[in-house]
Amino acid sequence: MLPGYEVGGDFFDYADDAGGVWLTLADAVGKGNEAAALASLAVGALRSSRRSGARLEDATRAMHEAVRSGSPGSPFITAVSAVWDTRTGRLRWITAGHPRPMVMSAEGVVTSLIDGVTRPLGVPGHGSAPAAAECVLPPGSRLVLYSDGIVEQPVGTGGERFGTDGLLAALHEAQALTPAGIVRRVQDAVIAISGGQLRDDATLLVVARD
Secondary structure, X not given: OOOOOEEOOEEEEEEEEOOEEEEEEEEEOOOHHHHHHHHHHHHHHHHHHHHOOOOHXXXXXXXXXXXXXXXXXXXXXEEEEEEEEOOOOEEEEEEEOOOOOEEEOOOOOEEEOOOOEEOOEOOOOOOOOOOOEEEEOOOOOEXXXXXXXXXXXXXXXOOEEOXXXXXXXXXXXXXXXXHHHHHHHHHHHHHHHHOOOOOOOOOEEEEEOO
């Protein structure tokens, strides 16, 4: 997909600057044009903040304010945003009501990044100063960002879902592949269990540190 490409209410965006690689994956509430419009508000605020030299926290707050003030009703967006300096391995991230980012080590061990959590963007009481978490990822690490359409995809008619276990299984099977190969492997697994009929937007972004 292209940077910022929207699938209904899902979008992802990435850019490289002096501070590292900026990565965002988000999911706007609802479906169709209204969700896409809400996503456009958020990605516009994100890009404007980033280009002005804002920090990750400032860009996240800008998205929150854009969603809160730019759409009627009670809209919100879940999002995970990060800045990854691939020279040093330093990763800073904020998870706003979104599925936790995952990291796959060079040995194939997958862990979730459970810190840096705040409420969804646009929700009253979100807070004016979201705090980013930070860690260092060693060479060979792969960062995995995904929307809930991946894990909530129904399996058959029995109420079972693909779930985190399904995602972990697909990631383990793909541990020796490139980021593009990992995306294809997860995509194939989700499509296979869905019978080709996805019930929701499903977006996946994988970035590797060589």
